[in-house]
Amino acid sequence: MKAYAKAVWLALPLLTLAALMLPARLPAEAAGAPFDLQRALDSAQPGAEIRLPAGDYFGPVVIRKPIKLVGEGAQLRRAADAAADQPLLLIEANGATVSGLQLTDEQLGLVVRGDDNQILNVAIQAGQTALKMEKSNCNLLSGLKISGSAADVEQRGNGIEVWNSRDNRIEDSTLDSVQDGVYLDNSERTVVRNNRISNSRYAVHMMFSHQSAISSNELRRNVTGVMVMEDQGSKVTGNRITEQAEHVQSQGILLFHVQDAQVANNRIEGNRVGLYVDQAEQNRIAGNQILHNFLGVRMTESRNNEFSGNLWAGNVVQAEATDSEDNRMTGNYWDTHQGLDLDGDGRSELPYVASPFFLSLTERTPAYQLFFQTPGLVVLEDLFTSSTERWLRDDAPLLVPPVAEPRDAERSRTPLFMFSSLLLGAGIYPFIRTIRRSVSS
C-alpha cells in the first residue's frame, strides 16, 4: 500500500509537468470541464496554428485573426445553451485558414466575412445554409463535403451562398441533398471548378454574377444543373450535366437573360431539357454533346446566339425555338438529319430545320404533351410548314460527328486497350495450352 501511495505522489507532478509541456495539442475536455475553444482562438497570436485532436468541441465560435485552425477529426457542434441566431463558426478575418473540421448544426454552419481565407477539407452538415460568404474576396473553398437533409428540397438550406463578393474559388467539393448547391448573388468572377453536386434543387445558381467560370463539375440528378440568370460574360465549360429529369421543371442548363456567355464542351446527357435559352443574346454555344435528353435545346425570345460544333444525338426532340430569330447555327451534327454533301467539304448542303410546332402548342397548355407523336399531331405538324424561314435551322450541318476532345479520348482509350488485351490474352490462353499439350504429347 505504501509503495502505491509513493508512486502516486511521484507521478502527480510528472503528469502535471507533461500537461504543461503540451500546450499546442489541446485536449477536447480538460478535467471534465468543456474545453474553451473561443478563448484559445482569442489568445492565439496572428499566424499561430491551433491543432484540435479528435473529439467534440462546442460553438458558436468566431475567428478574428489570421490564424490556422487545424482539426484532426475534431467535431464542432452548437452548445446546448448557445444562441441559435449566430453561425456555428464565423470567420471575420483576412488570411485565416480552417481545415479538417467537421461542423454539425441545425442552424447556419459557417460564415466568412473577409478576404484571402482558406477553408479546406471541412465537412458541414447544417439545417440551414451550410456555408455563407458575404462581401468577401479572393477566398478559397476546397475539398468541402456538404450534405443537407432528407426534408423536401424547398425546405432545405443552401450548400454554399456567396453574396456581393469577388474572385472566390470553390473547388474539389462534394455537395449532396441541399437546396441550391452553390448560389452566387452579385458575385463576379467566381470560379466553381471540379465539384460534384447532386440531388439538390439548382446545383449551381447564379444571379448577377458576371464573368464567373463554372467548369469541370459533375452535376447529377438535380432539378437544374446550372441556372445562369441575369448574367454577362460567364463561362460554363467542360461539365458533365446528367440526369436532371425527375422534376417537372428539370433541365441541364438554363440561360435566362444572359449575354456573352460561353457554353462549351459540356456533356449534357439524359435531362428533361438539355439546354434552355430564354431571353438571351450573343451567347456562344459550342462543342457540347447533347445526348439522350427529352428535349435537347429549347430557345425562346433569344437572338444572335451562335451554335457550332455541337453534337445532338438520341434526343426525343432535338431542338425547338419560338420567337427567336437571327441565331447563327452552323456545323453541328444532328443524328436524325439526312444530309447530302455535294461539294465534299464535310457539310451538308441540305439544312437541318427544327419545327417549333409542338413547343408552341404545349407552351400555352402543357397538358397537350400527352399528344406527343400521336398520328394526328404528326399530320398537323407536317401541315404547318409555311414559314420555315423563321424556324431554327442549321445551314451547314456536319455529316459526321465532331471529333471529341483528344484529351478525353486518350484517357478513356488506354484502360480500354489494356482491358481488351487482358481479355484477349485470357481467351487465347487455354488454346495455347491445348496446342502446347498436343505438340508435346
Add this chain to the structure above:
Amino acid sequence: MKKRQMVYAVLTALVLSTSVVGCGNEEAKPVAIDEKVDKCDICNMTVKNNQFAVELMQKDGKAMKFDDLGCLFQWTEKNGKDQVGTQYVRDYATQEWVKLDEATYVFDKEIATPMAYNVISFKSKADAEAFQKKEGKGDLLSYEDLLKHTWERNKDMMKKMMEMSKDKHGEGGNSSSHSSGM
C-alpha cells in the same frame, strides 16, 4: 400571327373542350402555391410559397404564378391585359393574399426579392409605413404609383457591379439585408 392561328386550328382539330366552370360575377380566388410544381412563367424559377409570391388570375380561369412582383408586370407588359382578371400579392408580414390594387408597396434597392426587383407588398398602408420607419429606408408606393414604377432588374446594381469589377479588390455590393430563401 401565324403561331396563334396554328394553335387555334389545332385546338379545334383535337376537339378539346376548353370549357371552364363559370363563376358568375364572382372574381377568382387566389389558389395555393405548390412549390413542387409551380414555376414562374417569366424567369423560370420555382415559385416559393412566401411573401414574394404573386398571382394573376386569367379570365379563362387559368392562374399564373410568379416568384416576384416584377415578373408579373413583365408578363402583363408582354401579353397585354385583355385576359387579366384579378391579381393578388401577399402581405409581407402575414403572407395573406391581398388584391394588387388594394395593397401598399415599398420599394428600395436594398430590399432583396427573388428576382431583384426590390418591391414588397403590404395589406395596409400603416404596415408599410411601419416597415419604412423600422428599416429607415424605402419609398412608399400606392397602387397608382406602382403602375408608373419602372421595373428594372436592378440595372443600377448591374452597372455598379461592372464598374466595380475594374477594381479587383473593390468593396462589394450594396445590398445588406438578404433573405436566404431564394
